[in-house]
Amino acid sequence: MPLTLFCAELAADYTAAGAHTRGTLARLADPHFRVRVVTVWREGPRWVPGALRKIFRLASVVVRGRMIRPRGVLLARWSPFVALVSGRFTRRGLPLVIFVQGNLDDMYDSNPWTRRAPWFTRLALSSIRQATRIVTPSEGLAEWVASVRDDGRDCVTVIPNGADVAQFDAERARAERDGGASTPPHALFFGNMASWQGIDTILDALADPSWPSDLDLHVIGDGQMAPAVRACDDARVTYLGRRPKHEVARAAARAEMTLATRHDVAASATGVSPFKIIESAAAGTPSIVTRVPGQTELASAIGGSLLVPAGDPAALAAAVAQLHGDAGMRDELARAGREGVRAFDWAASADTLSALVREAAGVVPAEAAPVERVA
Structure with a gap:
């Protein structure tokens, strides 16, 4: 059965779009599928200004998407394009x-001008409304999709996000062989540094007297809040910028704890399913997670996390201090996370996605063939 997987976003492995695209390919490993991928895997020349690089990437992937011969099933990571x-x-x-990995407020917050462009909102919603089937990672997003379609939940399926559990588990084993962390004890934030990801809460918690004086903070990622981290004059902060996935896995396995501090804002209201919670559990590292829809349920389903209120630096600092001071609690949470995360390996939901694609196509799969990347 021929499939086309389309992602208009940059699918480098340090991006959420890249993690989701690679994970979706892992779930489409059914030998009866012939998959061609249309996306951009690399960022582009550094000498080209960032805004121009993004415009060029979008234009090139859309043009290539429009040039391919339509056949089989089109699978696409939702975006206006x-x-x-x-x-x-x-x-x-x-x-x-x-x-569908987010709602309209994700788009509005990332690109404020889109809030003032009704035509762009209509463009964004048109593909959701014309889709044969919709996949969301959370119940909240499924309900939001149902609210913008005439048929409600009839064509919406919830399949949680996943992780390459083996990659993160291998780094955990390597860290154990090395005798633990190779750097002083530290908490780690990694991922998209958008304004709603709670970086400000982390920095305020770091300044709180409850935050342990001997616990550093490492930050991996890029985005709107990166300048605030760079500008922080606390000597305990190390900003590492963007890092490829294998380095993220290594860092997560060597951290004492990770932080998933998303704010309870409109972009979070319909439920989120952050990769960092799944990947931290796979790395054998406990996480501190703020209570927002989707994120709370994901952390509870996997185990291995402490839950704190969103946007509360004092509560975050207190939880960090509690976890830092109790090695037994860290070990217990790590064991729970490693056990619970097995169900969130990308391959664990392969049969569910394969069945959904076959149902959408209404045909019996044809001969096997390898994945083809249209880069």
């Missing part, structure tokens, strides 16, 4: 499966 490609498939009666 999916509609510029998906119509070529749906007008021919071919099925469209959309992966």
